[in-house]
Each structure stands twice: as C-alpha cells, then as structure tokens.
Amino acid sequence: MRIKTLLLLYLFLLSVRISGQNNSVEIGVITDNDLYTSTKNDQYYTNGLEVFYRYLAKKSKPNVLKKINEIRLGQYMYSPRTIYVDEEDMFDRPFAGYLFGEFGNTNFYSNQTVFKKYLQLGFVGPYSFADKVQSGTHRLFHYTAFEQWDYQIQNTFGIQTYFMISRPVLKKIKSERIDFQWLSEAKLGTIFTSLTTGFVTRIGLKKLMPLSDSNFHGASIRADTIQQAREFYFYMAPFLNYQIYDATIQGSMFNDNSPVTFDLIPLRFNAEAGFRYRKNNWNLSYAFVYRGKELKFHRTIGYFYGSIRLSYIFR
Numbered sequence: 001m002r003i004k005t006l007l008l009l010y011l012f013l014l015s016v017r018i019s020g021q022n023n024s025v026e027i028g029v030i031t032d033n034d035l036y037t038s039t040k041n042d043q044y045y046t047n048g049l050e051v052f053y054r055y056l057a058k059k060s061k062p063n064v065l066k067k068i069n070e071i072r073l074g075q076y077m078y079s080p081r082t083i084y085v086d087e088e089d090m091f092d093r094p095f096a097g098y099l100f101g102e103f104g105n106t107n108f109y110s111n112q113t114v115f116k117k118y119l120q121l122g123f124v125g126p127y128s129f130a131d132k133v134q135s136g137t138h139r140l141f142h143y144t145a146f147e148q149w150d151y152q153i154q155n156t157f158g159i160q161t162y163f164m165i166s167r168p169v170l171k172k173i174k175s176e177r178i179d180f181q182w183l184s185e186a187k188l189g190t191i192f193t194s195l196t197t198g199f200v201t202r203i204g205l206k207k208l209m210p211l212s213d214s215n216f217h218g219a220s221i222r223a224d225t226i227q228q229a230r231e232f233y234f235y236m237a238p239f240l241n242y243q244i245y246d247a248t249i250q251g252s253m254f255n256d257n258s259p260v261t262f263d264l265i266p267l268r269f270n271a272e273a274g275f276r277y278r279k280n281n282w283n284l285s286y287a288f289v290y291r292g293k294e295l296k297f298h299r300t301i302g303y304f305y306g307s308i309r310l311s312y313i314f315r
Contacts, residue, residue: 024221026054028283028311030074036306037288043081044093044303045291047134050074052311056223063110065212066219070118072102077130078248080148082299092299094260095152096248097130098191099123104162108212108219114166116217124191124247125155151259156252160189166200166217177204181211183237190254191247196270198239205232215276215283221313231278239270241292249295262300268292274307281313 032048034041052072059067076098080091104118122128131149164185173180184197202208202216209231212219216235243266251258274287287307293300 024056024223024313024315026052026218026221026283026311026313028052028054028309030307030309032076032289032305032307034303034305036286036308037304041304044078044294045076045305046079047077048074048307054218054221056221057105061107064107065110066108066222067105068108068218068221069105070103070218072104072118073100074102075099075128075130075133076248077134079134081301081303091148091151091260092297093295094249094251094258094262095131095149096124097126097128097133097152098158098248099128099130100158100160106217106219108217110212112168112211114164114211114217114219116162116164118162120158120160120162120189120191122158122160122191123155124153124158124252126152127155153248153251153258153261154255156190156247156254158189158191158247160187160191162187166211168211169199176207178202179208183239190252192243193245194241194243196239196241198237198270200235200237203234203236205234206230208233215278215285220278220283220311231276234275235273237272239272241268241270242266243268243294246294262295262297264295265293268294281315283309283311283313285309 030050032045034043034046050072052070054068054070057067057069078093078096080093080095082092100120100122102118102120104116106114106116108114131152162185164183166181166183168179169182170180179202181200183200187194209229211217213222215231243264245253246264247253249262249264251261269292271290272287274285276285288304289307290302290304292302
C-alpha cells in the first residue's frame with residue numbers, strides 16, 4: 001500500500017514538473033459537506049475533498065480551441081443517517097470511503113461543444129482511510145465520532161473511466177446573459193457505473209463568457225497573458241440519473257465480504273444549483289446539490305449537500 005501511495009505521489013509531482021512549461025496553470029480545492037447546507041443535516045455523502053491541477057495541453061485538431069489536462073486527488077466519505085445498534089438492519093446506508101487519483105483532459109471546440117474524459121485509480125474500503133479522517137475530524141470539532149466503521153464496505157480496487165459531452169442548445173434565444181446546454185455523462189468502472197443526462201442553464205449578472213473561456217467546465221486558463229473578463233452567474237442543472245452499479249452501496253463486484261450492503265434504486269432525479277464567480281486570477285463557486293433516494297430501504301430518503309470550490313490561476 002505504501003509503494004502504491006508513493007508511486008501515485010511521484011506521478012503527480014512528475015506531471016506538475018512537465019506541465020510547468022505552460023505559462024498558465026490553475027490549482028484549486030473542492031470541499032463537499034452536508035454542513036454547508038444545514039447544521040442539522042448529516043447523512044449519506046457526508047464529506048468530500050479534492051485538490052486539482054490544470055494546465056494547457058497541445059491541441060490535436062484545428063477545430064479545438066483549447067485542450068486542458070487535469071490531475072486530481074480526492075477522497076469521498078459515506079455514512080448512514082441513522083444507526084440502530086440493537087436492530088438487525090441497523091444502518092440505512094453502508095459506511096464507505098473512496099480514495100483516488102485521476103488524470104483527465106477536456107477539449108473545447110469552436111462550436112462551444114465540450115468533451116471531457118478521465119481515468120481514476122483508487123480504493124474503496126479501509127485503504128481509503130475515510131474512517132481515520134472522519135474520526136479525527138469529529139474529535140477535533142468536538143462532534144460525536146462514529147464507532148461503527150468496522151461495518152464499512154471492504155477493500156476493493158477502483159479503476160474508473162468517465163466521459164462527458166456538453167452541447168449548446170436553444171441557440172435561437174439571443175441573449176448575452178442566458179444560455180443553455182444539454183449535458184450527458186457516463187461512468188464505467190469497478191466503483192461507479194451510471195448514465196446521466198439533463199439541461200444546464202447559466203444566468204449571468206454580466207455578459208456570459210463562452211464555454212471555451214468560462215470557469216463552468218474549467219476553461220479559465222489560456223495561453224496568452226490577456227487579463228480575463230470577470231464572471232458572475234447563477235446556474236441550474238436538473239438531471240436524470242440511471243445508476244447501474246455503486247460499490248459504496250453494493251460492495252465489491254468481485255466478492256461479497258462486506259457486512260452491510262443494499263440493492264440500488266436505479267432511476268433517480270438529481271439536481272444542482274449555485275453560483276460561480278471569477279475576478280482576475282481567482283475562481284470561486286458554491287453549489288447546492290440534491291441527490292434522489294439511492295437504495296432500497298424503508299428509512300432511506302433523498303439528501304442534499306453543499307459544494308465549495310476555490311482556485312487560483314498562475315500566469
């Protein structure tokens with residue numbers, strides 16, 4: 001396990017060194033937590049933390065305006081909403097953690113189509129260290145620490161692929177302060193397999209920037225040193241999700257040694273709304289995220305959490 005961790009760290013630092021030839025890079029952090037929506041809301045997807053590094057890559061086609069590579073490290077934590085220790089069905093969701101490293105790239109086309117893909121490697125289970133991180137954090141802030149992480153989803157190796165395409169729609173609506181995208185994504189791997197599709201609407205307080213320069217899909221960096229215009233807009237994104245597999249709920253697809261698992265509810269309604277802001281080299285965003293009921297259990301409900309993103313562009 002230590003060798004794998006050191007190898008992942010070495011590849012990350014090597015990629016940063018190689019990409020340092022670019023004159024514009026972006027480094028940022030994303031933090032998800034249900035406490036960002038309510039101090040009384042603590043359930044299911046309880047915390048997420050990601051750090052990312054973006055840099056410009058060489059364009060491969062003449063109709064590609066911009067190609068951006070991205071390196072990302074992240075950890076997700078999942079826990080039940082309620083625990084009844086004396087009952088046979090004590091949890092309404094398994095405890096689970098997911099630790100991963102990711103490399104991906106995004107192409108921004110001249111017709112404002114966006115195509116993103118990435119590859120993730122990681123672990124669900126004790127190797128994710130989610131139990132240690134959550135217990136330590138709860139003690140630090142004087143919250144009650146869960147003692148039931150022994151029932152978490154057991155170790156399974158994660159290899160994930162992801163594909164996303166976004167296309168502008170309703171182009172006949174001529175406005176500098178509103179636009180629409182049709183966005184679809186597919187996840188395929190040993191941790192998550194799903195299909196998702198829906199609309200995204202941006203509503204600008206100022207003139208919207210084209211997607212090839214906007215921070216919505218991470219396109220803030222550019223090859224020249226011209227100062228970027230400011231961005232400030234709200235967005236709404238309702239989605240229909242079909243979840244085929246989720247190791248954090250069902251356990252590993254290679255064995256059945258996890259003590260608590262559930263069957264999925266495949267078809268769900270998900271949604272996201274929030275704002276994104278950029279001034280000079282800073283990007284900031286907040287999102288309210290809703291997820292429909294995920295698994296078949298009488299106590300389980302839909303849930304929501306907040307997501308905060310902060311990044312800085314180095315020129």
